[in-house]
Amino acid sequence: xxxxxxxxxxxxxxxxxxxxxxxxxxxxxxxxxxxEAEDVLQEVFLQVWQQARSFDDSRGRAFTWLVTLARxxxxxxxxxxxxxxxxxxxxxxxxxxxxxxxxxxxxxxERSERAEVVRGALAExxxxxxxxxxxxxxxxxxxxxxxxxxxxxxxxxxxxxRAGLKKLSEVLRSRLGEFAx
Amino acid sequence: MRHEDYKELLxxxxxxxxxxxxxxxxxxxxxxxxxxxxxxxxxxxxxxxLAYTLAPVAPPAHLRARILxxxxxxxxxxxxxxDPSEVAATGAAIGDGPNLRPAxxxxxxxxxxxxxxxxSLWQLLAASPSLSFGAAVAAVALVLxxxxxxxxxxxxxxxxxxxxxxxxHLKESQAESARESEQVASMREQLARAGELNEVLASPDARxxxxxxxxxxxxxxxxxxxxxSTGRTALVASGLPPAPEGKAYQxxxxxxxxxxxxxxxxxxxDGRARISDRLPPGVGKPAFAVTLEREGGETAPKGExxxxxxxx
Numbered sequence: 221x222x223x224x225x226x227x228x229x230x231x232x233x234x235x236x237x238x239x240x241x242x243x244x245x246x247x248x249x250x251x252x253x254x255x256e257a258e259d260v261l262q263e264v265f266l267q268v269w270q271q272a273r274s275f276d277d278s279r280g281r282a283f284t285w286l287v288t289l290a291r292x293x294x295x296x297x298x299x300x301x302x303x304x305x306x307x308x309x310x311x312x313x314x315x316x317x318x319x320x321x322x323x324x325x326x327x328x329x330e331r332s333e334r335a336e337v338v339r340g341a342l343a344e345x346x347x348x349x350x351x352x353x354x355x356x357x358x359x360x361x362x363x364x365x366x367x368x369x370x371x372x373x374x375x376x377x378x379x380x381x382r383a384g385l386k387k388l389s390e391v392l393r394s395r396l397g398e399f400a401x
Numbered sequence: 402m403r404h405e406d407y408k409e410l411l412x413x414x415x416x417x418x419x420x421x422x423x424x425x426x427x428x429x430x431x432x433x434x435x436x437x438x439x440x441x442x443x444x445x446x447x448x449x450x451l452a453y454t455l456a457p458v459a460p461p462a463h464l465r466a467r468i469l470x471x472x473x474x475x476x477x478x479x480x481x482x483x484d485p486s487e488v489a490a491t492g493a494a495i496g497d498g499p500n501l502r503p504a505x506x507x508x509x510x511x512x513x514x515x516x517x518x519x520x521s522l523w524q525l526l527a528a529s530p531s532l533s534f535g536a537a538v539a540a541v542a543l544v545l546x547x548x549x550x551x552x553x554x555x556x557x558x559x560x561x562x563x564x565x566x567x568x569x570h571l572k573e574s575q576a577e578s579a580r581e582s583e584q585v586a587s588m589r590e591q592l593a594r595a596g597e598l599n600e601v602l603a604s605p606d607a608r609x610x611x612x613x614x615x616x617x618x619x620x621x622x623x624x625x626x627x628x629x630s631t632g633r634t635a636l637v638a639s640g641l642p643p644a645p646e647g648k649a650y651q652x653x654x655x656x657x658x659x660x661x662x663x664x665x666x667x668x669x670x671d672g673r674a675r676i677s678d679r680l681p682p683g684v685g686k687p688a689f690a691v692t693l694e695r696e697g698g699e700t701a702p703k704g705e706x707x708x709x710x711x712x713x
Binding site: 229232233236237240241242243244245246248249257258261262265266269280281283284287288291292295331334335337338339342353354356357358360362363378381382383384385386388389392393 | 409412413415416417418442443444445446447448449450451452453454455456457458459460461464465467468469471472473
């Protein structure tokens, strides 16, 4: 990230090659629109380029920053679209093409290994906590949307989201000492 | 809210599940609580790791080319001028979610609630938004003075207007609930404290620098506005430990690595300080530092450094 902050285009391109597929997958899932996902991906990387200097790596990992950026922007876009339009998009969506990913092989292996770790950790959560956590984080649903969709009280959804993430964090940390992302 | 109550909000924030009201309240708390910031970081990392479980999808090749092309045109870490379309987009986010009601005067694109809603708190902590996300973000950062890693921007006339407008908006808005009125009152207070800052900002030659705490006071933050044509300076700081008896903090203007002495100050009971000062004018790329010196100040820095601008 420091190299990117210094204006190193190759470092930036590497960052793109390493993470764009993960981020794009997340954006597609939240936005259900390739066009919007492409726009947001571009915005995210532009922001990274511009803010790399102010990114403080003692405060968090680069991956976390990228994912959080991408997710925030996607949710922002999502909320700008009304719920009927959103539902229409969800049903109209074509299945995304299988990842003919240009991911460098090393990155693919590493990602896949981490995916296993996270899935394993998720499996330790009670079913209801896992579900609401994924709906909230990966699908970008608001707490009240989740409550409506699952017919649960809002308070229950919040409690489960909170407990689910706390548990995930504990399990990850105990499995890996420090989860190196 | 008790500390326990704030802690309860952390996991929801990291999961992206807080509404703007709760997020504003939590943001304030974070400005003075290292324990919660640390926990928020851990929870945010766990949340972000969920992204690994998704199947990656390669974006189209032309997008890569377009993105690389577009950054070539921009020098990295350059503060862009305010982009009106981005500011407008923020406004569109208002009014969604269970506990939110549209802000009074709804289409105010710079409503601070919309801004807080848009950025996760962890994001604000880890990497400061630049002016490219709208002057309202600058105003929010002023409010969350301790929570954000501050930022440098080239002042445009818009900023002064926006800070003034935000201040007016707060004065006029009806408190919709006890919790909101608490937040509004607190923001009003902080904006009043930043009033001197605002005056310096009135000059087209003003620059604002963010200062971050050194190891001795990692939670300390400050904003310094410096008018290079007159040397008029304003500083707003938070998170500084009280200066011991006989000592005071001193501001330094650093030009070409040479520190020039500014005024001395002490913090209030909240660990906050604001001063206005006159420093030597004419420094094009100013950097700033705050050290702890004896009460009368020094001509060259001798004491421990507490704050240093990010640009150094």
